[in-house]
Amino acid sequence: MKVLFIGGTGNISTPSSKLAIANGIDLYVLNRGKAKVELKGAQSIIGDINKPEELSELKKHDWDVVVNWIAFTKEDIERDIELFSGKTKQYIFISSASCYQTPLSYPVITESTPLHNPLWDYSQDKIACEDRLQQEYRNNGFPITIVRPSLTYDTVIPIAIGGFDKFNTAQRILNGKEIIVHGDGTSLWTVTHSDDFAKGFVGLLGLQTAIGHAFHITSDEVLSWNMIYKILADALGKKAKIVHIASDFICKKEPSFTGTLLADKAESVLFDNTKIKTFVPGFKATIPFSEGIKRTVKWLLEHPELQNIDEETEAKIENVLKAYKGL
Template sequence: MKVLFIGGTGNISTASSHLALEKGIDLYHLNRGTNKTGLPGVSTIFGDINKPEELSELQNHTWDVVVNWIAFTPEDIERDIALFQGKTKQYIFISSASCYQTPLQYPVITESTPLCNNLWDYSQDKIRSEDRLMKAYRETGFPITIVRPSLTYDTVIPIAIGGFREWTTADRILKGKEIIVHGDGTSLWTVTHADDFAKGFVGLLGLTTAIGHAFHITSDEILSWNMIYKIFADALGYEARVVHIASDFICKIEPSFTGTLLADKGESVIFDNSKIKTFVPDFKATIPFSEGIRRTLKWFDENPSNKVVNEATDQKIERILKAYESL
């Protein structure tokens, strides 16, 4: 099976690249050549997907599957439909679980949960992209599959404030500073290790019955945010000095957190993974957060240049704490 990943060396996609190679897939990456983390066994086509003049080599290929890990807008989708119509048997769009109804009217999410999130431009663009792909599937048979990851991690820290590609909250914990946990910390969430995500995702590659369908792929481990932060602090070897602050208040003081909180992590969600398990019977998430976060912290220790303390984020945290303490 000949598969193209547009992207393929990111936080989520690297694990899927490794597993695809293990499964014997003939894997190609399209990238600009600026990332030095090329994977042994992958054939690389150099080019920028946004620059047609750099895609002459790409145009010489046909594919069993094309996966775009870095498409975000309907304009990206229009470009890909033009590029790959008649050139691939399956096109997989990486959407987002943040597209689901916000706020939720029912906390258990299935793939039939409505898509509606008017609080975050990122989610709205993903929804519009899904709509355009479904229209292409219905009208021209463009062979789409949609995948909606939730908070998936490997080389990022899956917390709400001061994490992801930042070391900011980790640094605060290590220095004994206060950190913010939104709400009272009892709302429920799921974090998924990229190696677990890859098991479900790679199972969809070339799966004819998945054409026209959407899937989310998450762990079945459900944790409160209090537990997520406690497990994270324990893995660092420190006790976190947690201050619970309402999401509304946080976003009032620092509106830049609206997307990650009010539009995403501010309420409980429980993912029903029955559909991906039906289509990919071998899929089972087996990496608990207590194990996965230690792998992530080991990666940061081995790559200390990625321990980036964002001073702007740190100052925002301090402003929120000061405003809360003055109430």
């Protein structure tokens, strides 16, 4: 099976690339050649998907599957439809579980949960991408499959404030400083290791019964945010000094946190993975957060150059803490 990954060397996509190669898939990876990740067994195509003059090599191929890991806008989708119509048997779009109804009218999410998130431009753009792809599938048979990850981690720290590609909150824990946990910390969430995500995702590659369908792929482990931060602190060998602050207070003081809080992580969410397990019977998430985050923390501590302390984020955290305390 001949598969093209546009991207393929990121936090979520790298384990999927490695598993695809291990499963004997003939994998091509299109990127700008700047990634430090080495994918042994993959064939590299150097180019920018937004620069047609750099895509002469790409246009020589027909594909069994094309996966775009880095499409974010409707314009990206229009470009891909033009590039790959008649050139691939399956086109997989990486969307986001943040597209699901916000706030939820029912806490258990299935793939039929409405897509509606008026609080975050990122989610609205992903929904617009999905809408355009569904239209092209209905009208012209463009062979789409949609995948919606949710807070998936490997080389990042999956928390709401001062995490992901930033090391701020982890460093605050290491330094014995206070950290912010939104709400009272009892709302529920699911974090998924990228190695587990890859098991479900790679099973969709070339799966013709998945054409026209959407899937989320998450762990079945459900944790409170208090537990997520406690487990993170344990992995760092410290205790977290948690300050609970209401999400709406946080976002009022620092509106830039709205996307990751009020638009995404402020309320309990439970994912029903029946669909991905039905289409990919071998899928099962087996890496608990207590194990996975130890791997992530160990890797980051061994690579201090990747411990990104963002000064602007740090100032925002301090501003929220001071405002909450009335200082």
